[in-house]
Amino acid sequence: MTKNILIAFPVACAIMIGMIGCNEPLAFDKKREISVVTREAGSGTRGAFVELTGILVKVDGKKTDNTTKEALTIDGTQAVMSNVGGNEYAIGYISLGSLNASVKAISVNGVTPSAATVKDATYPIARPFNIAVKDSVSPLSQDFINFILSDAGQKVVEENGYVSVVQGNTYEPTKLSGKIVIAGSSSVSPVMEKLKEAYLALNPNVEIEIQTNDSSAGMVAAKEGTCDIGMASRELKESEATDLRAIVIARDGIAIVVNNKNPLKNITMATLREVYMGAIRSWEAVVE
Amino acid sequence: MEGVFLIAALTSILSVFLICLFLFVNGIPGMAKIGVFNFLLGTEWAPTDTPASFGIFPMILGSLYVTAGAIIIGVSIGLFTAIFLAKFCPERIHRVLKPAVDILAGIPSVVYGFFGIVVMVPFVRTYFGGSGSSILTASVLLGIMILPTIIGVAESAIRAVPENYYEGALALGATHERGVFFAVLPAATSGIMAGVVLGIGRAIGETMAVILVAGNQARMPTGVLGGIRTLTANIVLEMGYAADLHREALIATGVVLFVFILMINLLFSLLKRRQAR
Known part of the structure; x- marks a missing residue:
């Protein structure tokens, strides 16, 4: 009995460590599904984002937030950054002022997000x-x-x-x-x-x-x-x-962020909208 | 001196009463405004739309699914652990194993969540597909979290079974395993069930760890690899920014959760009473 336990314990440890070790990310696979990351309903950042990108549709006084129901909902700018920073297939949005190197901000319609582009109004997503x-x-x-x-x-x-x-x-x-x-x-x-x-x-x-x-x-x-x-x-x-x-x-500005391993550099407003509305599900259609 | 004890005892009763009062006074009007059936059975949660929809059925299902998953994992592992601790474990190993289980109970849930997001979510994403934030991940994590509850209660239930049950089984020629599984375990059933119910209570009320690994999508469940939002997550995620009816709907979500917990506690005390008898 005791002998069995002496064997079982190291084996269990090895499995656990193996599980942690096996999390080495593989190369970016374009065929994978996009993990769309959004903020919780009511968040100021989300409100501004859906309005500016046209995901919020207004018809006859009715307003519908068409963010895909499959989007991961995460509370807080920091949490979005750590989630996108840890998931190669994620895309999210955060306040430009909070941006750091843990994630990569991509251009929208070819315009890099920065204080200068927000000021001259060429960067389209600002609040x-x-x-x-x-x-x-x-x-x-x-x-x-x-x-x-x-x-x-x-x-x-x-x-x-x-x-x-x-x-x-x-x-x-x-x-x-x-x-x-x-x-x-x-x-x-x-x-x-x-x-x-x-x-x-x-x-x-x-x-x-x-x-x-x-x-x-x-x-x-x-x-x-x-x-x-x-x-x-x-x-x-x-x-x-x-x-x-x-x-x-x-x-x-609201910066669109992806994982540092993601090769994507630019996204058009139309594609961004389709990603967030769930029409585009795989990175294949976004990354050249 | 007696008065001091009485006041101390009344504090907790008063707290429960005040919480009840607060929840129902604030939650019921909101629920009535939305419509009880629209609220409980509605499948659409879109609080910022105009007109807004406040259906929490997806979250009710979410809580139930994740809890069921946690029970499948937690009970199977926890029960065997409890049997091992009570009837098979040499004293030397018990001295290490029991404190280890107790430590598991003391880890703050946000640390479990952190473990989940750093280790389990990428693991599920890499080997099972999807985004990794899923019912599966949340169930496994919660299953681990409720282990100490189940192990603790089940072990003491098994130990509480009079030794002569086991000795009687041996006297009839049963092996050690048979004696434990067919004589001792059935006698401990209601105690073990009480442990399971307590585990359910912990799983359904867990918030922080679940938010970090479940994905929090407010829609009907799509499968074990799809994400889900639980009742607790719904409240915590949106409370900070909610205003007006949205806020009332979140408090009403709390009422639903509270009713769930009340039912679970009731079940627990019923089982306890049966065990005592």
């Missing part, structure tokens, strides 16, 4: 970053907003890989003091942190608290007054826009 405030804004919050929309604030936006939206406003520190609470989208908060740093350097008596959750929670908080400024990585919904005023602070 606004919004902040939202109530009609009555405290002087301090208004001062921070003035800073964001000034050349100094917009420079911070550009330095972090996003695209500026306004030019020509100058900002003079007013030396106010007090506290600003900002809440909302996790896509917007990285750039908001940088704006906060730059603003505090000019106004050391101000305290800014940034709560990162998501677009909808940020809008609710702004509406209920639990925060001064809400952040959204999408346009405001009708129910939100009645109480809140949206201000565009930056633009962000």
